[in-house]
Amino acid sequence: MTIAEERKKVDHVDNDQKPLGHGRMLRKEDPRFVRGLGRYCDDVQLTGMLHLAILRSPVAHARIVSIDTSAAEAHPKVKAVVTGAALAELGLAWMPTLSNDVQAVLATDKVRFQGQEVAFVVAEDRYAARDALELIDVEYDVLPPVIDVRKALAADAPVIRDDLEGKIDNHCFDWEAGDEAATAAVFERADVVVTEDIVYPRVHPAPMETCGAVADFDRVEGRLTLYSTSQAPHAHRTLYAIVAGLPEHKIRVISPDIGGGFGNKVPIYPGYVCAIVGSIVTNKPVKWMEDRTENLISTGFARDYVMRGEIAATRDGKILAVRTNVLADHGAFNGTAAPVKYPAGFFGVFTGSYDLEAAHAKMTAVYTNKAPGGVAYACSFRITEAVYLVERLVDCLAYDLDMDPVELRMKNFIRPEQFPYTTKTGWVYDSGEYATAMNKALELAGYEELRREQAERRARGELMGIGVAFFTEAVGAGPRKDMDILGLGMADGCELRVHPTGKAVVRLSVQSQGQGHETTFAQIVAEEIGIPPEDIDVVHGDTDNTPFGLGTYGSRSTPVSGAAAALVARKVRDKARIIASGMLEVSVADLEWQKGAFQVKGDPGRSVTIQQIAMRAHGAGDLPDGIEGGLEAQICYNPSNLTYPFGAYICVVDVDPGTAQVKVRRFIAVDDCGTRINPMIIEGQIHGGLTDGVGMALMEMISFDEDGNCLSGSLMDYLIPTALEVPDWETGFTVTPSPHHPIGAKGVGESATVGSPPAIVNAVVDALKPFGIRHADMPLTPSRVWDAMQGHPLPPI
Amino acid sequence: MQVSMTVNGEPVTRDIEARMLLVHFLRDELGLTGTHWGCDTSNCGTCVAWLDNEPVKTCTVLAAMAGGHEVRTVEGLEQDGRLDPVQEGFMQCHGLQCGFCTPGMMMTARALLDRDPDPSEETIREALSGQICRCTGYSNIVRSVQWAAAHGTTAEPEEPTIEPAGSAS
Ligand code: FES
Ligand code: FES
Numbered sequence A: 001m002t003i004a005e006e007r008k009k010v011d012h013v014d015n016d017q018k019p020l021g022h023g024r025m026l027r028k029e030d031p032r033f034v035r036g037l038g039r040y041c042d043d044v045q046l047t048g049m050l051h052l053a054i055l056r057s058p059v060a061h062a063r064i065v066s067i068d069t070s071a072a073e074a075h076p077k078v079k080a081v082v083t084g085a086a087l088a089e090l091g092l093a094w095m096p097t098l099s100n101d102v103q104a105v106l107a108t109d110k111v112r113f114q115g116q117e118v119a120f121v122v123a124e125d126r127y128a129a130r131d132a133l134e135l136i137d138v139e140y141d142v143l144p145p146v147i148d149v150r151k152a153l154a155a156d157a158p159v160i161r162d163d164l165e166g167k168i169d170n171h172c173f174d175w176e177a178g179d180e181a182a183t184a185a186v187f188e189r190a191d192v193v194v195t196e197d198i199v200y201p202r203v204h205p206a207p208m209e210t211c212g213a214v215a216d217f218d219r220v221e222g223r224l225t226l227y228s229t230s231q232a233p234h235a236h237r238t239l240y241a242i243v244a245g246l247p248e249h250k251i252r253v254i255s256p257d258i259g260g261g262f263g264n265k266v267p268i269y270p271g272y273v274c275a276i277v278g279s280i281v282t283n284k285p286v287k288w289m290e291d292r293t294e295n296l297i298s299t300g301f302a303r304d305y306v307m308r309g310e311i312a313a314t315r316d317g318k319i320l321a322v323r324t325n326v327l328a329d330h331g332a333f334n335g336t337a338a339p340v341k342y343p344a345g346f347f348g349v350f351t352g353s354y355d356l357e358a359a360h361a362k363m364t365a366v367y368t369n370k371a372p373g374g375v376a377y378a379c380s381f382r383i384t385e386a387v388y389l390v391e392r393l394v395d396c397l398a399y400d401l402d403m404d405p406v407e408l409r410m411k412n413f414i415r416p417e418q419f420p421y422t423t424k425t426g427w428v429y430d431s432g433e434y435a436t437a438m439n440k441a442l443e444l445a446g447y448e449e450l451r452r453e454q455a456e457r458r459a460r461g462e463l464m465g466i467g468v469a470f471f472t473e474a475v476g477a478g479p480r481k482d483m484d485i486l487g488l489g490m491a492d493g494c495e496l497r498v499h500p501t502g503k504a505v506v507r508l509s510v511q512s513q514g515q516g517h518e519t520t521f522a523q524i525v526a527e528e529i530g531i532p533p534e535d536i537d538v539v540h541g542d543t544d545n546t547p548f549g550l551g552t553y554g555s556r557s558t559p560v561s562g563a564a565a566a567l568v569a570r571k572v573r574d575k576a577r578i579i580a581s582g583m584l585e586v587s588v589a590d591l592e593w594q595k596g597a598f599q600v601k602g603d604p605g606r607s608v609t610i611q612q613i614a615m616r617a618h619g620a621g622d623l624p625d626g627i628e629g630g631l632e633a634q635i636c637y638n639p640s641n642l643t644y645p646f647g648a649y650i651c652v653v654d655v656d657p658g659t660a661q662v663k664v665r666r667f668i669a670v671d672d673c674g675t676r677i678n679p680m681i682i683e684g685q686i687h688g689g690l691t692d693g694v695g696m697a698l699m700e701m702i703s704f705d706e707d708g709n710c711l712s713g714s715l716m717d718y719l720i721p722t723a724l725e726v727p728d729w730e731t732g733f734t735v736t737p738s739p740h741h742p743i744g745a746k747g748v749g750e751s752a753t754v755g756s757p758p759a760i761v762n763a764v765v766d767a768l769k770p771f772g773i774r775h776a777d778m779p780l781t782p783s784r785v786w787d788a789m790q791g792h793p794l795p796p797i
Numbered sequence B: 001m002q003v004s005m006t007v008n009g010e011p012v013t014r015d016i017e018a019r020m021l022l023v024h025f026l027r028d029e030l031g032l033t034g035t036h037w038g039c040d041t042s043n044c045g046t047c048v049a050w051l052d053n054e055p056v057k058t059c060t061v062l063a064a065m066a067g068g069h070e071v072r073t074v075e076g077l078e079q080d081g082r083l084d085p086v087q088e089g090f091m092q093c094h095g096l097q098c099g100f101c102t103p104g105m106m107m108t109a110r111a112l113l114d115r116d117p118d119p120s121e122e123t124i125r126e127a128l129s130g131q132i133c134r135c136t137g138y139s140n141i142v143r144s145v146q147w148a149a150a151h152g153t154t155a156e157p158e159e160p161t162i163e164p165a166g167s168a169s
Helices: A003-011 A030-034 A070-074 A084-089 A126-133 A180-189 A233-244 A270-282 A292-298 A347-351 A383-401 A405-412 A434-445 A447-459 A517-529 A557-584 A610-618 A679-699 A751-767 A782-789 B022-029 B085-092 B102-115 B121-127 B139-150
Strands: A050-056 A062-068 A078-083 A094-096 A102-104 A117-123 A137-142 A171-178 A192-203 A212-218 A223-228 A251-254 A286-289 A301-313 A319-329 A358-366 A463-472 A492-498 A504-508 A536-539 A591-593 A597-600 A603-609 A632-637 A646-655 A662-672 A730-733 B002-007 B010-015 B048-051 B054-057 B070-072
Touching: A030 B085, A030 B102, A050 A126, A050 A270, A050 A292, A062 A117, A070 A078, A078 A084, A078 A126, A078 A270, A094 A233, A117 A126, A117 A270, A171 A180, A171 A347, A180 A301, A180 A319, A180 A358, A192 A383, A212 A270, A223 A233, A223 A270, A233 A251, A233 A270, A270 A286, A301 A383, A319 A347, A319 A383, A347 A358, A347 A383, A383 A405, A383 A463, A383 A751, A405 A434, A405 A463, A434 A447, A434 A463, A434 A646, A434 A662, A434 A730, A447 A463, A463 A751, A492 A517, A492 A557, A492 A610, A504 A517, A504 A557, A517 A536, A517 A557, A557 A591, A557 A597, A557 A603, A557 A610, A557 A632, A603 A610, A646 A751, A662 A679, A662 A751, A679 A730, A679 A751, A679 B139, B022 B048, B048 B102, B054 B102, B085 B102, B085 B139, B102 B121, B102 B139, B121 B139
Parallel strands: A050 A286, A223 A251, A319 A358, A504 A536, A662 A730, B002 B070
Antiparallel strands: A050 A117, A062 A137, A078 A117, A094 A102, A171 A358, A192 A301, A212 A223, A212 A286, A301 A319, A463 A646, A492 A504, A492 A632, A591 A597, A597 A603, A646 A662, B002 B010, B048 B054, B048 B070
């Protein structure tokens, strides 16, 4: 098969549905990456640079009795050793988290999870820094840890956060959505109620590049330059100003190329602060790069929800209501990165894609002796958990009603004419054509044929499963009246400058970690202003050279910053129109835009190109009255609503009856993210998210023993899919533009990570139907599937 | 100790600690930062480069062990200003996103194609299975290698599709 045929087979591209402007343009960032010339944090080498390493707690819960650093200080290559006590003197021992909690930069009183930061060493090279860690002697008074989330609120549970005034238990927060009484009433009269305990285990984004920073403090100017692996450089700069008390204009945060983020690089980690302190105390640039174990055991984990879900329906399959009670494990500090008013993220969209009469969710979040985090791993602020819950419940209902899972979903979808649709938990879905996407997926999969094949195989004793999932996401945080992080509104700035020769530079506040912003944002601007994308440079990742904004996570770049880019280009175009009217000596109303030029209406011979206009804007000639020279604009975009991408996923698995090994044979993903900017990049992101789904559903989990030792601290223990564990992805799409986004686009980066785990688990459970299994928890490793086949599917925690 | 080797055709000599890993030697001593580091356990493959024409995980080789041998890194793929078809294939088929795994993937792919100019999809997946990509989901990496296979083992002067993004003005 030729590559062209191969591509056709997989893409299922509808060529009549044209994407935006330059479509499948190759990426502008790739020429440097394929030459090995990307510049990642660890590639930054500054003159005189020192290396920092962090000493971490070997135990989950202990009081620090004493720390002896003398031997480490005596090491000939060591320049500084810093403990929590030293930081406390500077007022830097604790820092605020993104959830209005505090987190220790270096432990002063107690350690609260294995891997917590206790001290750091700055030395001449990375090996010496690690050697010196061995020379620090810490005496711990070990305390009983809280590891089992279900026991965190027991009366005799040790109190983890005794640093908080008056804290006498491990309660973190309560949260609720929907109408409890109305939901109870609907459940009361429903024909069928299905209840299931569903766990979404703790997982980790584990980007291939770990977290790190290079801090360079200029003592004379009082200026800090920080290279760091940050998905949100502007938000980080403001937080450093608040934490360290440095004036904000003296801080420059540079996010160079980032080797994957997936939410792992949203929080501020103690290591970044240590690097800054290290540079201040040594008066030298200081590099800190964590190793893989440090990344897995101490930085932002994801999920860790223990959910009881219930779904109520009529006998013929009309879903009436859903409700859930969630126990959320937030680890030792509430480090969740979510809008302040949304401590449970956007879990409220757990009503899914269905038209319901009532819904209610209740959550209790607790502290445990585990690493902090919670919102990460492409979860779109907890929508992974919400979609997994509802899509598992719908399948459980289908099981009990003995109904086809597709038929059940089709019967309950929110219908196109119901949009904008307000859910029972208060979310306003902007647009959707759910049945169309589902039909498309069925067609691509050959659903009926698959069911026939399944029946035949079952008759032969083979275990083939077909899993279906449908998701709606809420992405693009967010309207500033509702959404802020530590008081910073979630709007994004964008600046566009057209140079005299008609080349342009667009400056963004969001930060690519592989999403290809240098390409897609050039395409957005090109489409609006008619300058070819090759002539538009995209600048990001440097707070000194970009406007303020909250960064890239939660699939927000296209919904928020993409809108800003389109609007700033329109603003420039409006000015260009006025200048053109002067050049052509006609009124503005007599001009029409011909993608790249203004033309006098009805007179194609009289027109000026955007490049000519740019030269005039900067030239010596007269400009229309009241028009300043130059051709540039800046805006700050405040979205009026989130965007609601959706998708229909179908997964085919084979389970080996002898070994219980699950093989994902096919995966068909139909996504609708509204207007498509670069389909090649969209498909790439979908492929990546589907692979995450295979990881979470079948392989990945951060687990602990009863003493709180993390058992998943390396890539030997925390298994991530390789090329052998995933199939060749089959993708399709529909296009339902967002009505409120300037170009109709919706976010897509996390769609597949959200939608694929339920499709895969539904497929495995479907394969196990002959064993009478209605639910089994992730990760569906051979041993866990084997247990399910023996009749005891155990929760993973 | 003193160690000498050939890296991308150039002889190099450095004084190093005996325990220095080849990955750190390439990155910190030679400034060849295209070879990455991503794990402590030899699982990720972001560090893959060639030792005497064999792809190795350079985090698992001491620099001293490479003494007297030939090392080729991602920086050595481009020859006389011409990209290797593997590099071109990764650009054409969107075989990379963040680019962190990419040098290692390309070095393994090049070695595979030198042995087997027309590998099956299964063979390609097998060859890359000691390496992890967290972004692409592998389908496009497989296609990139197939593209390179279809476009010959020696670099043809492909029209550069897109110029590198220049610096901001
Ligand atoms: S750094 Fe991970 S295999 Fe070498
Ligand atoms: S492109 Fe990001 S890890 Fe492969």
